[in-house]
Amino acid sequence: xxxxxxxLLTVIAPLxxxxxxxLFGRALTEAQAHGIAIIGVLVAFIASVFIFYEMxxxxxxxQIFDVYQWAVIGEFSLGIGFLIDSxxxxxxxxxxxxxxxxxxxxxxxxxxxxxxxRFFSYIxxxxxxxxMLVMSNNFLQLFxxxxxxxxxxxxxxxxxxxxxxxxxxxxxxxxxxxxxxFGFLLGIAAIAATTSSMDYEVIFNVAPHLGAEVLQISDxxxxxxxxxxxxxxxxxxxxxxxxxxxxxxLPDSMEGPTPxxxxxxxxxxxxxxxxxxxxxxxxxxxxxTALMFVMFTGAATAFxxxxxxxxxxxxxxxxxxxxxxxxxxxxxxxxxxxxxxxIFHLYTHAFFKALLxxxxxxxxxxxHHEQNIRKMGGLWRRMPxxxxxxxxxxxxxxxxxxxxxxxxxESIIEAVHLSNVKGAQYVYWLxxxxxxxxxxxxxxMFLLVFHGKPRMSDDEYSHVKETPYVVTxxxxxxxxxxxxxxxxxxxxxxxxxxxxxxxxxxSHPAIANLQAQFHGxxxxxxxxxxxxxxxxxxxxxxxxxxxxxxxxxxxEVAARVLSIPYRVLVHKYGFDWLFIKGxxxxxxxxxxxxxxxxDRILIDGAxxxxxxxxxxxxxxxxxxxxxxxxYSYAFAMxxxxxxxxxxxxxxS
Numbered sequence: 001x002x003x004x005x006x007x008l009l010t011v012i013a014p015l016x017x018x019x020x021x022x023l024f025g026r027a028l029t030e031a032q033a034h035g036i037a038i039i040g041v042l043v044a045f046i047a048s049v050f051i052f053y054e055m056x057x058x059x060x061x062x063q064i065f066d067v068y069q070w071a072v073i074g075e076f077s078l079g080i081g082f083l084i085d086s087x088x089x090x091x092x093x094x095x096x097x098x099x100x101x102x103x104x105x106x107x108x109x110x111x112x113x114x115x116x117x118r119f120f121s122y123i124x125x126x127x128x129x130x131x132m133l134v135m136s137n138n139f140l141q142l143f144x145x146x147x148x149x150x151x152x153x154x155x156x157x158x159x160x161x162x163x164x165x166x167x168x169x170x171x172x173x174x175x176x177x178x179x180x181x182f183g184f185l186l187g188i189a190a191i192a193a194t195t196s197s198m199d200y201e202v203i204f205n206v207a208p209h210l211g212a213e214v215l216q217i218s219d220x221x222x223x224x225x226x227x228x229x230x231x232x233x234x235x236x237x238x239x240x241x242x243x244x245x246x247x248x249x250l251p252d253s254m255e256g257p258t259p260x261x262x263x264x265x266x267x268x269x270x271x272x273x274x275x276x277x278x279x280x281x282x283x284x285x286x287x288x289t290a291l292m293f294v295m296f297t298g299a300a301t302a303f304x305x306x307x308x309x310x311x312x313x314x315x316x317x318x319x320x321x322x323x324x325x326x327x328x329x330x331x332x333x334x335x336x337x338x339x340x341x342x343i344f345h346l347y348t349h350a351f352f353k354a355l356l357x358x359x360x361x362x363x364x365x366x367x368h369h370e371q372n373i374r375k376m377g378g379l380w381r382r383m384p385x386x387x388x389x390x391x392x393x394x395x396x397x398x399x400x401x402x403x404x405x406x407x408x409x410e411s412i413i414e415a416v417h418l419s420n421v422k423g424a425q426y427v428y429w430l431x432x433x434x435x436x437x438x439x440x441x442x443x444x445m446f447l448l449v450f451h452g453k454p455r456m457s458d459d460e461y462s463h464v465k466e467t468p469y470v471v472t473x474x475x476x477x478x479x480x481x482x483x484x485x486x487x488x489x490x491x492x493x494x495x496x497x498x499x500x501x502x503x504x505x506x507s508h509p510a511i512a513n514l515q516a517q518f519h520g521x522x523x524x525x526x527x528x529x530x531x532x533x534x535x536x537x538x539x540x541x542x543x544x545x546x547x548x549x550x551x552x553x554x555x556e557v558a559a560r561v562l563s564i565p566y567r568v569l570v571h572k573y574g575f576d577w578l579f580i581k582g583x584x585x586x587x588x589x590x591x592x593x594x595x596x597x598x599d600r601i602l603i604d605g606a607x608x609x610x611x612x613x614x615x616x617x618x619x620x621x622x623x624x625x626x627x628x629x630x631y632s633y634a635f636a637m638x639x640x641x642x643x644x645x646x647x648x649x650x651x652s
Contacts, residue, residue, distance in 0.1 A: 003054050004065045006047045007082045007135060010092060013043035014099075015128040022121035030116055037120040038103045041127055045096035052089045060086040062500055064137050064201065076196060083137035083200060087343065087501035091134040091275055094350045095268055097481075099127040101474040105358050106259045108470040109365065113257075119159060123263060126152040130268040134275055139188045139198040142276070146184065146240070149269045150177045156260040157253045166255040173249035176579075180239015180246050187232030190215070194225065204282040204503070211286045230283060230290035234297075237273030241327050244301045248575050250324060254316040258361030261316060262354045265323040271346050274330045278339040282503040285337065291508075292422050295335025299427040302328025304573065306437035310444070311569045314371050315360045318445045322397060323353060325434060332431055333412045336419040337508035340498045345408035347492075348485045352396035352405055355478035359390040362467045362475065363449060368460075373445055378454040382464040385472045387450050389479040394446050396482040398439040398537055401528035407486030409435075410524075411493065411514065413533055418513035435533045439540025447548045490521055 001009070017040025021033045028036070055063075062085035071078045082088075103123065110116050129152055133145025150173075158170030188198075194210065195203050213225040237243070242250040250270065254261055264270060277284060277294065284290055302325050309321035326349050333342035364371055366383055380387040396405040413435070417428045454461045466472065491497055494515045504511065518524060528534055547554045559566045571577065625636075 001050070003051055003063055003084055004082070006051045006054070007065065007084060008067070010044045010047040010051070010096070011128060011131045011135065013040040013047070014124045014131070016040055018121045018124035018128060021117055021124065025117035025121065028117060030111070033117040034103070034107050034120050037124045038100070040124055041096060041100045041103050044127065044131065045093070045100050048089070048092040048096050051084060052093060055084065055086070055089055060089075060497065060500060066137075070140065076192075076198075078140050078198060079138060080141050081137040082135045084135065085501040086497050087275075087278065088135055090343065090347060091271075092131065094347055095127065095130050095134065098350050098354045098478075099123070099263060099268070101354060101358070101478055102259045102263045105262075105361070105471055105474040106257075108468045109259055109361055110257060115159060119156075119257065119259075122152055122156050122159070123260065126156065126260075126263060126268060130272070133272055137200055139191065139200075139203075143185070143188060146236070146272060146276075147181065149272060150174070150181070150240070153253070153260075153264055153269050156264070157256040159256050159260070163255065169249075169252040169255040172252050176246055176249040177239045180236045182235075183232045184236020184239075187229050187236065190225070190229050190232065194229075200279070207283050207286060224287065224289075226283060227287045227289045230280075230287045231293060233280060233283075234273075234277065234290065234294055237277055237331075238297065239273070240276075241270050241273030241331065242301075242324055243273075243297050243327065243331055244304065245575060247301060247305065247324055248572075248579055251317050251320045251572075254314065254320050258316065258357060258364060261320070262357035262361070265320065265353060265357060270323060270327055271330075271350070274327070274334065274342055274346050277331075277334045278343050278502060281337075281339045284334075285503055285505045285508065288422065291335050291337060293335070295332050295416075295421060295427050296423060298328045298331025298333075298335055299430040300328070301325065302332060302434045303430045303437070306434050306441065308569050308572055309441040310437065311566065312441075313374050315363060315373050315376075315445065315449065316357070316371060318373070318441060319353070319356050319360055322356070322438070322442070325438060326353065326397075329409060329412050329431060329434070332416055332427060335427075336412075336416045336421055336424060336510045337504050338412065338415040338419070338510045338514075339502045339504065340493050340511060341408065341412050341415055343498070343502075344489065344492055345405075345412060348396070348404040348408045348482075351478050351481035351485050352393045352403075355389060355393040355475060355482055356397065358471070358475055358478065359386050359393060362386045362471050365467050365471065366464045368463075373448040375455055376449045377452045377456070378450070378461070379464060380450040382461070383450075383466045385466055385475065389472075389475040390446060390450065392479040392482050394442050398442050398540070399435060399533065400537065401525050401534065402483075404482050404484070404486035406528055407489045407521075407524070410528055410531070410533055411489070414517070415510040415514050418517075419510040420508065421510075432533060432536065436536040436540040439537045440544050443541050443544035444548055447544060452549060452552075487521055489524070490518075494518055 014037075017037045020036050021028065025033055055061075062083060064081065064083050066079050066081040069077060069079045103120070106119065106123065110119055113119065126149060129145050129148035131145075133142060133149060136142040136145060154170045154174045157173050158166045160166045191203055192198055194213070195206050197203060207226070210226050211224070214222045215225045215228045216222045235246075238246045250265070253264060256264075284294070305321050305324035305328065309318050309325065312318045312321060326345070330342045330345050330349070333339070333345065362383070363376070363379065363386060366379070366386075367376065370376070392403070396403040399406045399409040413428070413431050416424050416431060493511065547558075568574075
């Protein structure tokens with residue numbers, strides 16, 4: 001099969017599975033429903049691997065296919081098509097593989113749930129939407145995939161719609177993403193108005209010539225056009241990839257079932273913004289202001305969201321805030337013009353974060369849906385497979401040398417240090433400090449869950465057991481990937497893999513400077529044991545062990561002594577208060593005020609009812625003339641005649 005046919009098969013297979021299970025689910029058994037959905041995603045994964053092989057044979061030369069033309073407005077053409085290059089292929093493999101693992105895991109996690117078949121339909125549809133996003137060759141299809149993953153995530157976060165908290169969470173996710181999408185749409189509109197095209201190829205070719213153009217905001221205010229476009233597009237990325245301050249939806253999305261938490265937070269929705277900025281590198285490279293803004297936003301997210309993870313007790317929310325922090329690292333890499341490193345961290349993060357979420361789900365199943373890590377402990381004896389795989393995921397997350405997260409995270413820290421984008425040195429210290437924070441909260445969760453004395457009754461502890469193979473097999477597969485995924489660093493970052501899909505100006509030498517210091521994978525690993533990042537990692541691990549194994553009273557004392565910072569972190573810097581009580585309730589209050597003044601007083605009171613009252617008043621007075629007596633009418637005629645005669649006399 002050709003690359004074009006394989007591309008069609010990749011997107012059609014999960015869509016077909018979603019449609020069949022969604023429409024005919026009532027006639028299917030659970031086994032038939034999950035079988036159809038899994039086959040669809042498996043076919044997509046195999047097709048993606050074959051596409052990778054075909055592209056490898058042609059040295060990853062980009063291939064552009066137009067599937068069909070959707071609309072034509074004058075010379076403006078809107079179509080659906082595919083751009084298959086090295087960036088697309090790596091995203092396709094990551095999305096389909098992680099989705100396949102989640103599909104298999106779901107068999108065990110969702111067994112017996114009333115919405116079992118509906119859930120499989122949703123996650124297959126989610127996979128289709130993400131594939132359409134990453135494979136698009138134009139902004140129309142990108143926006144379709146962008147909105148489709150948002151819509152399906154709304155359905156999945158609120159999957160258990162009988163829970164008020166789930167309904168609140170999916171509405172919150174939907175509304176916050178609409179804020180980001182408004183900026184994204186403005187950026188697309190500015191591109192379309194400027195270039196008269198929606199096709200990437202056309203837009204990337206004219207991007208260098210747009211550097212001198214300005215956008216007139218008002219008579220006194222004008223901004224560089226490319227800066228406006230980049231910032232508007234990045235606002236969309238801030239919503240999808242949960243960057244401060246549009247991050248508030250992601251922790252609440254834990255209300256959805258654990259498999260979708262893994263799918264949203266590991267390889268699909270939250271990485272859409274990272275992918276989009278990397279894809280738009282030919283535009284972002286010409287705006288220093290945009291790159292600086294991207295880098296500082298990522299640094300703030302990486303550092304401050306990592307601190308919030310330290311005080312979380314819900315096992316899924318710890319991993320969720322970890323996702324926010326790691327997305328911050330990816331965004332920092334984008335701002336440092338190290339786009340390939342951002343995608344590399346996206347790639348490694350997909351495996352170990354999906355592993356951690358699914359391992360958390362395995363613990364939740366064994367604990368009969370208890371999620372508070374303070375009510376766990378000592379589970380390593382009862383759940384050896386989950387324990388070992390969680391340990392591997394944790395080591396990858398904290399960036400321990402030789403594990404996948406080490407290669408990507410250490411490279412990002414060094415690339416920022418070597419970057420010449422303004423403010424990079426300040427950002428360097430933030431992301432370096434983040435290593436200590438990540439190590440501390442990761443080991444805190446791991447130790448509270450698996451080590452120490454069981455913080456539950458003996459009866460509850462005796463009933464804890466390892467989860468079924470349909471849960472543990474995906475954990476093992478993802479654990480293997482979490483170990484070996486980083487060893488493709490050399491060809492991926494310092495080879496020619498991304499040469500034809502990512503554009504970097506010579507004036508942004510972060511990757512080139514990093515390559516000059518790179519002496520092979522094993523030298524990189526050995527050097528990883530003597531870096532500042534490793535010392536901070538060890539410090540975080542040791543402090544967590546002291547606080548949660550040796551002297552467990554330390555956290556309680558620290559919370560009392562540092563009560564103000566502790567409350568700030570517990571309340572998540574007040575962002576929820578600002579958005580819910582500040583913006584949302586203020587908006588409701590403003591709406592009620594406008595309704596009272598504008599609707600009831602002005603429109604209903606003055607215009608509608610007021611007009612009626614005026615007509616009624618005039619009619620009440622005029623009707624008094626109609627007395628019904630003949631002499632009244634004769635008198636009125638005489639008065640009128642006299643008035644006319646007087647008028648004619650005066651005129652003559």
